[in-house]
Amino acid sequence: MKKWVALFVVILIIGTIFSGTLAEIKARGKLIIGTEPTFPPFEYVSENNEIVGFDIDIAQRIADELGVKLEIQNLPFDSLIPALMSDKIDLIVAGMTITEKRAKVIDFSIPYFNANQAIVVRGDEDFKPVKLDDLKGKKVAVQLGTTGDLVVSDIKEIKVTRFQKFTDAFLELENKRVDAVVLDEAVANAYVKTFPKFIISAVIDTGEKYGIGVKKGNKELLDFVNSVLSNMFKSPYDLLVEKWFEETK
Numbered sequence: 001m002k003k004w005v006a007l008f009v010v011i012l013i014i015g016t017i018f019s020g021t022l023a024e025i026k027a028r029g030k031l032i033i034g035t036e037p038t039f040p041p042f043e044y045v046s047e048n049n050e051i052v053g054f055d056i057d058i059a060q061r062i063a064d065e066l067g068v069k070l071e072i073q074n075l076p077f078d079s080l081i082p083a084l085m086s087d088k089i090d091l092i093v094a095g096m097t098i099t100e101k102r103a104k105v106i107d108f109s110i111p112y113f114n115a116n117q118a119i120v121v122r123g124d125e126d127f128k129p130v131k132l133d134d135l136k137g138k139k140v141a142v143q144l145g146t147t148g149d150l151v152v153s154d155i156k157e158i159k160v161t162r163f164q165k166f167t168d169a170f171l172e173l174e175n176k177r178v179d180a181v182v183l184d185e186a187v188a189n190a191y192v193k194t195f196p197k198f199i200i201s202a203v204i205d206t207g208e209k210y211g212i213g214v215k216k217g218n219k220e221l222l223d224f225v226n227s228v229l230s231n232m233f234k235s236p237y238d239l240l241v242e243k244w245f246e247e248t249k
């Protein structure tokens, strides 16, 4: 009996030490990422009911380089960091902005995309805010826990309604229960393209950069993700320069 307990404890310890490491991911044969798929074109649910997008293609490349399958977990945005911290997922690939506060609890890859916030309103109305202050006294929908949520929550005169899904935030705008939605510009562009009744009335220069989230201290996985990203940034020309000049140095 004691032996079994000891064995169990050993397995538990090994499990904790190796969880999320490259060896463990390879042994399990899949890379598990967390994302919130109402964020086109980074991650959204396609007509075939699959989660696709820019981030998913990046995640697929990381999985390919590791020689494993990709598993995508669909989670609310504000659950992604807790899921990563408790080893439910290996990576957050969700258009997540690198912020000081988040970087205290998780590690981030090198930046892979620049972003700003956009204010989206109904096109057929006179209300056309050009700056955040114009939202004072107005009702604004955001996604819970996002940088859009942060910038509007900073101004106490704005009445903020927080949703898990951007699709619900836009439904609220459509039904005139809010006056605006604040979200990342590239995603705002995608929604406005699909729903031409909405327009972007302003872009707020927040100078954000997206990073892939890795569990704090998991340097091996972080280095791997960074190497995949930096290889993706290289053009065929860059690779030739590296081959013929830098490597002969």
Ligand code: GLN
Binding pocket: 036, 039, 077, 094, 095, 096, 097, 098, 115, 143, 145, 146, 147, 148, 184
């Ligand atoms: N970039 C924003 C953030 O990190 C929004 C991300 C998202 O909603 N997926 O808060």
